[in-house]
Amino acid sequence: MVGREITIGQYMAGETALHRLDPRLKVVAVVTGTVVVFLYNSGWDLLAFSALLLVILVAARLPLLPMLKSLRSVWVIVLITALLQFFLTPGTVIARLGFLTISDTGLFNGVLFSSRIIVLVILLAALTMTTAPLKLADGLESLMRPLAHLKVPVARVTTVVSITLMFIPNILEQSRKVTRAQMARGADFESLNLLRRVKDIVPVLVPLFVKVFHDSEDLAMAMDARAYAGGEHRTRLYPLRIGAAETCLTVAFMALAVGIIFVL
Amino acid sequence: MAERLNLEAVSYSYPLPGREEAPALVDVDLDVEPGEVLCVAGPNGSGKSTLAQVCAGLLSPGSGSIRYAGEDVEGRAGLRELRRRVGLLFQSPEDQIFADTVERDIAFGPRNHGLSGAGLKERVREAAAMAGLPLDEILEKSPFLLSEGEKRRVALAGVLALNPEVLLLDEPFIGLDFEGRQHLSSSLERYRDERGASIMIVTHDLSHAWPLIDRFAIISEGRLHCVEDRAGMVSGGTGLAELGMQLPQWGILAGELLERGVPLDDPADPGCLAAAMASYREARHGR
Numbered sequence: 001m002v003g004r005e006i007t008i009g010q011y012m013a014g015e016t017a018l019h020r021l022d023p024r025l026k027v028v029a030v031v032t033g034t035v036v037v038f039l040y041n042s043g044w045d046l047l048a049f050s051a052l053l054l055v056i057l058v059a060a061r062l063p064l065l066p067m068l069k070s071l072r073s074v075w076v077i078v079l080i081t082a083l084l085q086f087f088l089t090p091g092t093v094i095a096r097l098g099f100l101t102i103s104d105t106g107l108f109n110g111v112l113f114s115s116r117i118i119v120l121v122i123l124l125a126a127l128t129m130t131t132a133p134l135k136l137a138d139g140l141e142s143l144m145r146p147l148a149h150l151k152v153p154v155a156r157v158t159t160v161v162s163i164t165l166m167f168i169p170n171i172l173e174q175s176r177k178v179t180r181a182q183m184a185r186g187a188d189f190e191s192l193n194l195l196r197r198v199k200d201i202v203p204v205l206v207p208l209f210v211k212v213f214h215d216s217e218d219l220a221m222a223m224d225a226r227a228y229a230g231g232e233h234r235t236r237l238y239p240l241r242i243g244a245a246e247t248c249l250t251v252a253f254m255a256l257a258v259g260i261i262f263v264l
Numbered sequence: 265m266a267e268r269l270n271l272e273a274v275s276y277s278y279p280l281p282g283r284e285e286a287p288a289l290v291d292v293d294l295d296v297e298p299g300e301v302l303c304v305a306g307p308n309g310s311g312k313s314t315l316a317q318v319c320a321g322l323l324s325p326g327s328g329s330i331r332y333a334g335e336d337v338e339g340r341a342g343l344r345e346l347r348r349r350v351g352l353l354f355q356s357p358e359d360q361i362f363a364d365t366v367e368r369d370i371a372f373g374p375r376n377h378g379l380s381g382a383g384l385k386e387r388v389r390e391a392a393a394m395a396g397l398p399l400d401e402i403l404e405k406s407p408f409l410l411s412e413g414e415k416r417r418v419a420l421a422g423v424l425a426l427n428p429e430v431l432l433l434d435e436p437f438i439g440l441d442f443e444g445r446q447h448l449s450s451s452l453e454r455y456r457d458e459r460g461a462s463i464m465i466v467t468h469d470l471s472h473a474w475p476l477i478d479r480f481a482i483i484s485e486g487r488l489h490c491v492e493d494r495a496g497m498v499s500g501g502t503g504l505a506e507l508g509m510q511l512p513q514w515g516i517l518a519g520e521l522l523e524r525g526v527p528l529d530d531p532a533d534p535g536c537l538a539a540a541m542a543s544y545r546e547a548r549h550g551r
Contacts, residue, residue: 174359180322181359184352185422186376190340203372206362210408214358 009128010169017249018060018130022242023139025250030127032254037116037123039261043108046115048260052253053122060130067125074121078114085110128165137162142240155230163219171212178207267295267331268462269319269350269430274328276314288314290486291328296430299456301463301476306483307508312466313355315483316432319464321346348377351428355435357412357419366392366410366418367403373426391425394455396447413444420448424455431455432464437472445472452476471512475532482507498522498531517541 013019018026033049040046057064089110091103128136141158148154179189187200271294277285288311296302296319306312317323318330321343330337330346337346351373354360363369370388379387392399395417402410407418416436423431431452437445453476456463465473470480480497482489484507492502497511498519504510511519518531518540526544530536 177354178359180317181352181354182362182372183322184320184347184354185360185373185426186347187372188344188376190344203362207359210361211356211358 009125010172011132011165012062012129013132014061014130016060016130017246018056018126021130021246021249022240023131023135024143024240025242025246026127026131027136027139027143029250029253030123033123033257034120036257036261037119040116041112043112043115045260046112046119049257050115050119052256052260053119053126056126056253057122060126062126062129067122067129071118071121074117078117081117082110082114085113133162133165136165138236138240153230155234159230167212167216170215171208174211175204175208178204178211181207268298268333269296270294270331271319271325272329272331274318274325274330276311276318276323276325278314288486289318289325292483292486292488294481294488294491296462296464298429298462299460300478301452301456301465303470303473303477303480304464304466304483305470305480305509306468306489308468310468310483310507311486312468312483313434314486316352316434316464316466319430320350320352320432322352348426349428350430350432351423351426352432353420353423353434353436355438357415360419360422361407361415364406365404366397366407366421369407369418370421370425373422377426387425387427388421391421394424394451395421396451397421413440416440416444416448420451427459428461429459430462430464432466434466435468436465437467437469449476468509470509470515474512474515477532482509494531 033053037046037049040049054064057067086102086106087100089103089106091105093101094104094107095102131139137158140161141154144152144154144158179187182200182203183189187203188196189200191197191200271292274289274292274294275287276289277287279285292311292315294315304312304315314323318325321330321337324343332346332349337343361369363372367388370391371384374384374387388403389399392403397403397414397417402414407415410418416439420433420436433452436448440448449472452463452465455461463476465477467473474494477494479491479493480502481491482502482504489507490496490502494515496502497504498515499522500519510516514534514537515531518528518537521528521537521540521544522531524544526540526547528536528540
């Protein structure tokens with residue numbers, strides 16, 4: 001057993017209404033949410049949507065603080081976005097840092113755009129953390145089925161997506177194991193010396209890739225051995241069915257998300 | 265004898281955000297003495313591997329204390345120092361091997377400890393020889409092109425090259441054929457005899473390690489169930505069956521003989537067992 005920390009997006013089993021919601025409805029709701037987040041152009045819009053999202057996260061009993069902590073992996077993107085907006089957007093100059101200037105529009109855009117990224121990551125995480133990878137793949141396959149008429153290999157694409165999602169926690173677990181194996185041989189991942197830390201990443205990456213390639217080969221063979229062929233002829237153990245209550249819930253969410261644009 | 269490694273009331277729980285913590289070790293007291301071979305045995309999920317990682321300074325206990333050679337192991341510096349003295353061989357060699365040649369892979373640990381030049385080469389050769397690797401044939405090869413058994417030996421040599429005073433091995437016999445197991449056993453015996461090292465073998469299967477072991481620490485659901493020598497193990501009072509474990513066949517045989525009142529000097533020595541069976545047969549025929 002290896003120590004576990006929460007990973008943003010990693011599925012967390014549960015019995016809440018959001019966990020039981022049909023994956024297709026969840027995907028449609030998330031796509032709607034993503035579009036409207038880009039349409040919000042005031043801080044109040046985004047704040048109202050964040051409050052709605054918070055209600056959903058609480059209802060799904062997702063651990064809020066560990067989720068926020070695990071967002072550190074996207075902080076770099078958020079920071080770069082904010083800095084680019086701060087310094088490169090024209091407008092009335094409100095501050096100067098040497099040759100760099102910050103405009104009022106740049107400050108507003110920087111905060112808005114970086115907040116958008118955080119909200120979108122949490123929205124997507126709410127989907128993947130409450131939907132088992134296989135269910136999500138089933139949902140995507142069902143939604144993408146019309147593309148099969150255009151010769152898109154829908155079943156294969158969704159299988160690849162679901163396997164990738166399933167592999168993420170395995171890779172993280174494996175990286176912790178390999179890190180410890182190398183620490184046991186004197187590798188110093190706690191060193192403040194950046195060069196040493198970069199050098200010590202190689203002994204982690206090589207075994208990690210080797211293991212991932214082996215595991216993926218083994219998985220492919222195991223699927224072959226159990227007659228997996230993909231395609232339309234595959235049946236479902238649990239066929240997806242959408243109920244009236246869950247449809248109402250999803251429509252209510254989408255109506256609220258869109259309504260924010262017009263109300264605020 | 266003064267203990268080398270001492271655990272006192274050590275507990276460790278894995279953090280599971282949003283859920284209750286999962287306790288893996290609860291109040292474990294354990295001593296490892298110099299030059300002994302200690303087997304930590306228990307069913308799957310009993311906390312054996314966690315215990316090994318705590319002993320190797322890779323996990324910091326949530327509560328309780330670790331002492332090494334009488335000194336308290338405290339803070340990051342203490343754990344780092346413990347890692348210098350205790351070598352841990354992980355179950356899968358693929359978790360460890362990364363370099364493009366066997367020689368460079370074995371040298372990774374000693375280089376991290378500051379060894380270089382002729383001293384480093386000598387250490388690599390010694391470790392490779394101790395692990396049973398054919399020196400000149402294999403040192404320049406890629407470790408990824410070797411057989412599973414050879415990879416295991418490279419991984420073992422990589423740990424032996426650190427010259428650990430306590431050598432910890434997590435399920436070292438899994439996946440090895442008969443020859444591989446024999447080889448590993450003799451390498452471990454040689455390492456203990458030549459360096460006076462303590463060896464800790466973590467396993468769920470007692471059969472392969474049985475002849476090597478001086479004491480057995482049986483662990484179940486994160487708690488230390490009992491610590492026994494071989495005679496104690498075969499006497500039948502350890503309740504192994506309740507934990508879903510069993511003695512190796514010759515351990516069961518030794519227990520049966522002792523139960524019938526047949527004197528037995530060493531329950532792990534086939535010669536002693538044969539002599540005890542012969543004397544038992546004679547006694548029965550004599551009657």
